[in-house]
Amino acid sequence: MGSVIKVDYLSRVEGEGNLYMEIKDNKVVRVEVGIFEPPRFYEAFLRGRKYHEVPDITARICGICPIAYIMSSCRALEKILGIEVSEEINVLRRMAYLGEWIESHVLHALMLHAPDFLGYQSVLDMAKDFPEVVRKGLKVKAWGNEVIRVIGGRPVHPVSFRVGGFYKVISRSELMKLLKGVWEVKRYAKELLEWVLKLPIPEVRRDFEYVSLKGDREYPILYGRVVSNKGLNISEDDFEKYVVTEQVKYSTSLRYRIKGRGVYVTGPIARYNNNYHLLRPDVKEVIEAYGYGSPLVNTYQSIIARLAEVYHAVIEIEELILNYREPREPYIEGNVRAGLAAAITEAPRGILYHRYELDDEGFVVNANIIPPTAQNLAAIEVDLMELGDKLVNLEESKAQWLAEQTVRNYDPCISCATHFLRVKKLIIN
Amino acid sequence: MRKLKVAVYKFSGCDGCQLQFLNMEEELLQLTDKVEFTMFYEAKRDNKPGPYDVAFVEGAISTPHEVDVVRKLREESDIVVAIGACATYGGIQALRNWANVEEFKRYVYPNPEWIEALKTAEPASAYIKVDYEIYGCPVSKEQLLLFINQLLRHKVPVLPVDSLCNECKRKGNVCVIVAKGTPCLGPVTRAGCNAICPTYGRGCYGCYGPMIDPKPELLAEKFKELNLTSKEIALLLRQFTNWAKPFREVSRRYG
Numbered sequence: 001m002g003s004v005i006k007v008d009y010l011s012r013v014e015g016e017g018n019l020y021m022e023i024k025d026n027k028v029v030r031v032e033v034g035i036f037e038p039p040r041f042y043e044a045f046l047r048g049r050k051y052h053e054v055p056d057i058t059a060r061i062c063g064i065c066p067i068a069y070i071m072s073s074c075r076a077l078e079k080i081l082g083i084e085v086s087e088e089i090n091v092l093r094r095m096a097y098l099g100e101w102i103e104s105h106v107l108h109a110l111m112l113h114a115p116d117f118l119g120y121q122s123v124l125d126m127a128k129d130f131p132e133v134v135r136k137g138l139k140v141k142a143w144g145n146e147v148i149r150v151i152g153g154r155p156v157h158p159v160s161f162r163v164g165g166f167y168k169v170i171s172r173s174e175l176m177k178l179l180k181g182v183w184e185v186k187r188y189a190k191e192l193l194e195w196v197l198k199l200p201i202p203e204v205r206r207d208f209e210y211v212s213l214k215g216d217r218e219y220p221i222l223y224g225r226v227v228s229n230k231g232l233n234i235s236e237d238d239f240e241k242y243v244v245t246e247q248v249k250y251s252t253s254l255r256y257r258i259k260g261r262g263v264y265v266t267g268p269i270a271r272y273n274n275n276y277h278l279l280r281p282d283v284k285e286v287i288e289a290y291g292y293g294s295p296l297v298n299t300y301q302s303i304i305a306r307l308a309e310v311y312h313a314v315i316e317i318e319e320l321i322l323n324y325r326e327p328r329e330p331y332i333e334g335n336v337r338a339g340l341a342a343a344i345t346e347a348p349r350g351i352l353y354h355r356y357e358l359d360d361e362g363f364v365v366n367a368n369i370i371p372p373t374a375q376n377l378a379a380i381e382v383d384l385m386e387l388g389d390k391l392v393n394l395e396e397s398k399a400q401w402l403a404e405q406t407v408r409n410y411d412p413c414i415s416c417a418t419h420f421l422r423v424k425k426l427i428i429n
Numbered sequence: 430m431r432k433l434k435v436a437v438y439k440f441s442g443c444d445g446c447q448l449q450f451l452n453m454e455e456e457l458l459q460l461t462d463k464v465e466f467t468m469f470y471e472a473k474r475d476n477k478p479g480p481y482d483v484a485f486v487e488g489a490i491s492t493p494h495e496v497d498v499v500r501k502l503r504e505e506s507d508i509v510v511a512i513g514a515c516a517t518y519g520g521i522q523a524l525r526n527w528a529n530v531e532e533f534k535r536y537v538y539p540n541p542e543w544i545e546a547l548k549t550a551e552p553a554s555a556y557i558k559v560d561y562e563i564y565g566c567p568v569s570k571e572q573l574l575l576f577i578n579q580l581l582r583h584k585v586p587v588l589p590v591d592s593l594c595n596e597c598k599r600k601g602n603v604c605v606i607v608a609k610g611t612p613c614l615g616p617v618t619r620a621g622c623n624a625i626c627p628t629y630g631r632g633c634y635g636c637y638g639p640m641i642d643p644k645p646e647l648l649a650e651k652f653k654e655l656n657l658t659s660k661e662i663a664l665l666l667r668q669f670t671n672w673a674k675p676f677r678e679v680s681r682r683y684g
Contacts, residue, residue, distance in 0.1 A: 045528065060521045124458075247539045
C-alpha cells in the first residue's frame with residue numbers, strides 16, 4: 001500500500017510553490033518541490049543596461065537581501081573594469097553586509113523558523129508565551145537594519161552603494177552613533193543564541209555536501225574560494241564549469257548540481273561547517289557550552305548557524321566601527337571596456353553567483369545570476385526524501401508540519417519560509 | 430472595537446514591500462492590538478479566507494494566474510491598496526513591456542515552452558479597481574504605518590503629492606544637478622522617501638514614480654544640456670517606474 005502527500009501551496013519560495021511526495025512500502029519514492037513563482041527575467045532585461053545601473057536593478061531580485069545582490073554584481077563588474085577597492089571601502093561593505101545577515105537571519109530564525117520547534121502558528125502567537133525573546137530578537141533585528149540604514153540610506157534597497165565603492169563617504173561620527181546601546185544588542189544576540197541551543201532540535205544525521213566560501217583570516221562574506229566539506233576547492237571564476245543547470249517542468253526556478261557529485265547545500269550551515277574556526281571565540285564558547293560544535297549534522301540545526309552568525313556579526317560590526325577610518329575617496333573609477341567576469345559573495349541564504357559580459361561602452365551583453373535558493377532546491381528534495389518513513393507514520397497534520405519545517409530549514413526566502421503549506425495525504429491503491 | 434481584518438499578498442515582486450510590515454518590528458506587536466493579519470503568508474501559518482477589510486498587494490501582475498488571484502482578492506476586500514513601485518506602476522518588471530517576452534523566455538530558460546508569462550507586467554489597477562496607492566521601491570514603513578493609522582481613525586488617507594525636489598530643498602541638501610551636473614529625477618518624482626539619494630550624493634532614480642503634473646520632457650531638455658545622449662536619457666526614465674505614463678511617453682521619444 002502506498003500514499004501520496006500533496007502540498008498544493010508550499011509557502012512562496014520567494015513566490016509560490018508546491019510539494020508532491022509519493023510513498024510506497026514506507027519509503028518515499030518521489031519528491032517534487034515545484035515553484036510557481038512568476039518568472040521575472042532579470043538576466044534578460046539587464047541586457048542593454050549600463051554597468052553602473054546593474055547593482056540597483058539586481059537589488060530588486062530580493063527585498064530581504066538586496067545588499068547581497070548589490071555586492072555580487074559590484075564585485076563582478078569591478079573585475080571587468082579593473083577596479084580594486086580600498087580596504088576602507090571593503091570594511092564599509094562588510095559592515096552593511098553583516099547588518100543584512102542580522103536582519104535576514106533574525107527574521108527567519110525567530111519569526112519564521114523558531115515557531116516550528118515549539119508548535120506555534122506564527123511569531124505573533126509565540127510572542128504571547130515568549131514576549132521577552134521576541135522583544136529582544138526584534139531589537140537585534142532593528143539594529144541590523146539600522147546599520148544598513150546608516151551606511152545605505154534605507155534598509156530595503158539601499159541607495160549609497162555603487163560599482164567602485166560608495167556615492168559618498170560614510171562618516172565616522174555617523175557610524176559611532178550605532179554603538180550607543182550596542183552592549184545591549186550584543187547581550188540580546190547572545191541570549192538568542194542560547195535560546196535556540198535549548199530548542200528541541202531533531203537529532204537525525206544527513207550526509208550532505210556543504211558548499212560555501214572559505215574565509216582566510218575572517219569569516220567569509222565578500223571574497224573567498226568555493227569549498228566544501230567533501231573536498232571541493234575552486235575559484236569563483238570556474239564555478240559554472242562545475243555546476244550543471246537543470247530545468248524541471250514543475251518549477252519556474254532553475255536548479256543546480258555539482259558535476260559528478262550531485263546535490264549540495266549552501267547557506268549559513270555550510271559557511272559555519274566550513275569556517276567554524278573563524279567565528280569569534282565568544283560565539284564558540286556559547287555553542288560549546290551547550291554541547292554543540294562543528295560540524296552541524298542536519299539542516300534543522302541551521303537555526304544554530306544563523307544565530308551564531310548573528311552574534312558574530314554584532315561583535316564584528318562593533319570592532320569594525322571602532323577601527324573605522326574614512327576612505328579618502330568614496331569610490332574608484334574604472335576603465336570602461338569590454339570584458340567578462342564572475343563573482344560570488346555570501347548572501348544570508350548562501351553563495352550568490354553573478355556573471356556579466358560588457359561591451360566596450362559598458363553596456364551589458366550577457367548576464368547570469370545563480371541565487372542560493374535555486375542551488376538548494378535539489379537538496380530540499382533529498383532532505384524530504386530521507387524524511388520518508390517518519391512522515392508515513394505521522395497523522396496528516398503532523399506530517400504536514402514536519403514537511404514544512406524541513407523546507408523552512410533552508411530559509412528558501414522569507415515567503416517560502418512562511419508558514420503556509422497545505423499537505424494532503426491521499427491513500428493510493 | 431472589532432479588529433481591522435487585513436490581507437497582505439505578493440504578486441511579481443521582491444518581497445521588499447510586504448517585508449516593511451515585518452520591519453515595523455516593535456510597532457508590529459502594537460499594531461496587532463488593532464489589526465488582525467487574517468492572511469499574511471509571509472508571517473503566519475494559519476491563513477484564513479476572505480472577506481477582508483483591507484488588502485495590501487505587492488508586485489506587478491505578470492501571469493494569467495495572477496490576474497485571476499488579484500480579481501478574486503478584489504471581490505473579497507472592501508479596500509484594495511497597491512503598495513510599491515511594482516503594484517502601482519509595474520515596477521522594474523515592466524521592462525519586459527519594452528521587449529519581446531518570448532525572447533526573454535528563450536534567453537533565461539532551457540525549456541521556454543514550459544514558462545507562462547503575460548506579454549506585459551502591469552500595475553494592479555490595470556485589472557481591478559484600486560482604492561489607494563502607496564508608492565516607492567520599496568514603500569517606506571513610516572508611510573505604511575501612517576496610512577494604516579489614518580484608516581483606523583476613519584480618515585481619508587493622504588500621502589504627499591509634491592516633488593522630491595521640494596523635500597530635498599526642505600532638507601537643506603545642495604542640489605546635485607546644479608552643483609555637480611549629476612542627472613537627477615527629483616524634479617519630476619513624487620516625494621516620500623526623504624530625498625535619500627541626493628542626501629547620499631547621487632541623483633534620484635524615480636522609484637516613487639511621477640509627481641502630480643511632472644513634465645519630464647522639460648527635465649529631459651535639461652539633461653541634454655548636461656551632455657547626456659538620447660540613450661542615456663531614455664534609460665534614466667526607464668528604471669523602477671518606467672511604465673508610469675509620463676515617464677514612458679518621454680522615454681519613448683528618446684529611443
